[in-house]
Amino acid sequence: xxxxxxxxxxxxxxxxxxxxxxxxxVPGIVFASRRLLPDLVSDRSIEQVANVATLPGIVVASYAMxxxxxxxxxxxxxxxATDIExxxxxxxxxxxxxxxxxxxxxLAPMTAGELAPALPRLMDExxxxxxxxxxxxxxxxxxxxxxxxxxxxxxxxxxxERGFGVPDDLVRCEDxxxxxxxxxxAVGERALQRGLRQVGSLGSGNHFLEVQVVDxxxxxxxxxxxxxxxxxxxxxxxxxxxxLGHQICTDHVKVMGSAMAQYGITVPDRQLACAxxxxxxxxxxxxxxxxxxxxxxxxxxxxxxATRDAFAAATGDRRIDLLYDxxxxxxxxxxxxxxxxxxxxxxxxxxxTLALPPGxxxxxxxxxxxxxxxxxxxxxxxxxxxxxGVAGGGAFYSTCHGAGRVLSRHAARRKIGxxxxxxxxxxxxxxxRPGALAGLAExxxxxxxDVDEVVDxxxxxxxxxxxxxxxxxxxxxx
Amino acid sequence: MxxxxxxxxxxxxxxxxxxxxxGPSRHACLREAVRGxxxxxxDVDGVAASGTVPVALQADSGExxxxxxxxxxLYLLDTEDVVPLDVTLTEAADGGLRGAFLVAPAxxxxxxxxxxxxxxxxxxxxxxxxxxxxxxxxxxx
Numbered sequence: 001x002x003x004x005x006x007x008x009x010x011x012x013x014x015x016x017x018x019x020x021x022x023x024x025x026v027p028g029i030v031f032a033s034r035r036l037l038p039d040l041v042s043d044r045s046i047e048q049v050a051n052v053a054t055l056p057g058i059v060v061a062s063y064a065m066x067x068x069x070x071x072x073x074x075x076x077x078x079x080x081a082t083d084i085e086x087x088x089x090x091x092x093x094x095x096x097x098x099x100x101x102x103x104x105x106x107l108a109p110m111t112a113g114e115l116a117p118a119l120p121r122l123m124d125e126x127x128x129x130x131x132x133x134x135x136x137x138x139x140x141x142x143x144x145x146x147x148x149x150x151x152x153x154x155x156x157x158x159x160x161e162r163g164f165g166v167p168d169d170l171v172r173c174e175d176x177x178x179x180x181x182x183x184x185x186a187v188g189e190r191a192l193q194r195g196l197r198q199v200g201s202l203g204s205g206n207h208f209l210e211v212q213v214v215d216x217x218x219x220x221x222x223x224x225x226x227x228x229x230x231x232x233x234x235x236x237x238x239x240x241x242x243x244l245g246h247q248i249c250t251d252h253v254k255v256m257g258s259a260m261a262q263y264g265i266t267v268p269d270r271q272l273a274c275a276x277x278x279x280x281x282x283x284x285x286x287x288x289x290x291x292x293x294x295x296x297x298x299x300x301x302x303x304x305x306a307t308r309d310a311f312a313a314a315t316g317d318r319r320i321d322l323l324y325d326x327x328x329x330x331x332x333x334x335x336x337x338x339x340x341x342x343x344x345x346x347x348x349x350x351x352x353t354l355a356l357p358p359g360x361x362x363x364x365x366x367x368x369x370x371x372x373x374x375x376x377x378x379x380x381x382x383x384x385x386x387x388x389g390v391a392g393g394g395a396f397y398s399t400c401h402g403a404g405r406v407l408s409r410h411a412a413r414r415k416i417g418x419x420x421x422x423x424x425x426x427x428x429x430x431x432x433r434p435g436a437l438a439g440l441a442e443x444x445x446x447x448x449x450d451v452d453e454v455v456d457x458x459x460x461x462x463x464x465x466x467x468x469x470x471x472x473x474x475x476x477x478x
Numbered sequence: 479m480x481x482x483x484x485x486x487x488x489x490x491x492x493x494x495x496x497x498x499x500x501g502p503s504r505h506a507c508l509r510e511a512v513r514g515x516x517x518x519x520x521d522v523d524g525v526a527a528s529g530t531v532p533v534a535l536q537a538d539s540g541e542x543x544x545x546x547x548x549x550x551x552l553y554l555l556d557t558e559d560v561v562p563l564d565v566t567l568t569e570a571a572d573g574g575l576r577g578a579f580l581v582a583p584a585x586x587x588x589x590x591x592x593x594x595x596x597x598x599x600x601x602x603x604x605x606x607x608x609x610x611x612x613x614x615x616x617x618x619x
Binding site: 205 | 488493494495520549553557559583584588590591595597600602616618619
């Protein structure tokens with residue numbers, strides 16, 4: 001359905017409402033500053049927010065985060081929760097092809113000044129050890145189908161048990177590094193085949209590994225608890241579940257597309273194909289999705305070990321600690337209070353991050369005191385941010401996941417060449433190790449929204465609190 | 479005007495790719511879609527084929543056939559480490575497609591852009607128009 005800027009009713013400076021119309025079961029709520037809004041209306045993401053609002057069982061609203069942009073079916077930066085006991089559906093499109101795509105932030109035992117002499121060597125070591133781009137293999141090859149099954153069931157925990165990491169790596173992982181209820185039997189043969197040779201690989205596109213430095217701190221107390229002292233070196237890894245996850249989404253969209261009629265479901269976009277959470281198709285997808293989420297976490301765990309090896313080779317020090325690992329493409333079964341009553345919901349976050357507040361029962365240890373860390377990667381060459389969840393957080397405790405694109409890849413390539421972009425970044429003091437120079441331009445910083453504006457909007461909208469800003473020192477891209 | 483009779487192009491999409499292809503027959507149109515998808519991420523000019531991989535696809539609709547054909551490219555990339563340079567296609571009696579990809583090792587190809595992840599059903603089209611077939615598909619990258 002066509003949505004124009006006139007369709008949006010401003011509720012607060014950062015919150016806009018799309019009233020119910022047509023088949024929408026709930027309104028749409030868009031979190032955006034007035035500065036971000038034109039980008040949302042010029043692409044089709046707002047129309048996609050309205051389309052999501054038609055899904056059976058959806059409750060409260062179809063939400064868009066400040067970094068929302070045009071996706072396929074769901075917008076990227078969308079949040080939608082369905083009430084499981086009231087016919088609520090799960091939609092693979094509400095998670096996206098890259099199941100459990102997410103971000104991991106590592107802390108190095110040194111400042112940027114201390115690292116500086118070794119930085120070029122470190123970047124070369126990372127470039128040699130981080131598989132990325134077209135056909136470049138992976139850090140680890142599981143020993144056939146049986147071991148891949150262990151990865152799908154065990155996630156980061158299995159990787160650590162196999163010697164790829166230390167037990168402390170699991171403490172600071174969302175879900176302690178393992179998603180329960182994974183069902184490898186719901187993962188098709190093609191997905192398994194695609195997954196065999198990619199455990200420990202970045203992929204390409206907007207995925208990256210960056211060496212960063214803590215540039216500014218907004219909340220010194222929380223930053224200190226998380227180890228984010230100004231000047232400290234960090235490493236951010238952004239990647240997902242690779243071909244295995246992509247194939248699982250593809251396979252289950254097909255199954256649900258065929259099954260919808262028997263449940264009396266129609267959707268305005270075929271990529272919104274869905275099935276009731278309690279139906280066999282819904283349960284199978286959730287089991288396969290959890291398996292892919294475990295694969296994604298193991299993937300980031302293997303890249304963590306490769307990062308440690310690179311630091312050891314370049315600096316003689318491999319003491320790299322995990323600050324946090326969090327997904328921004330996932331559906332989770334969560335309990336929330338709706339109209340005063342506790343309800344069990346299937347919460348889809350596609351390009352959105354769970355941001356639990358301090359004191360939430362799902363957080364343990366010191367995170368229960370500071371809130372769930374949210375890792376927000378910026379565009380290449382610009383800042384990234386660490387936020388934490390806040391009490392009363394909106395959209396089922398969700399916040400943004402990145403800067404959000406505004407320019408197509410094609411348009412970005414027309415504006416600058418890979419070689420020129422690399423020179424610009426190097427001139428700004430950012431070392432670049434692209435997998436493919438020609439593709440680098442697609443990820444030029446000007447192709448994205450201003451990530452500072454995005455996180456400021458999240459904070460003002462009550463979706464999270466800023467803790468620290470990270471600035472890149474070096475980029476490894478696929 | 480779009481000419482010659484067969485061709486392909488990329489249309490703007492904020493995050494992903496929209497690929498449009500056309501040709502005088504359905505299989506010619508689908509062949510162009512294969513070329514367009516590969517060109518979106520790889521420079522295959524002058525790259526010699528090292529082998530062939532058979533294509534035998536069947537689907538409930540032409541649009542699903544298009545998705546299945548393009549998905550084969552992504553599957554071959556991830557599992558065989560090869561990039562299809564081109565494809566030969568014929569219409570099969572069962573409504574499906576038969577043919578073969580001409581492939582080269584991924585290492586022999588220069589990457590030009592983000593490697594596609596998946597083929598979406600969002601905005602999927604395959605239609606016969608006066609004098610030609612045309613398709614449009616959104617590719618997640």
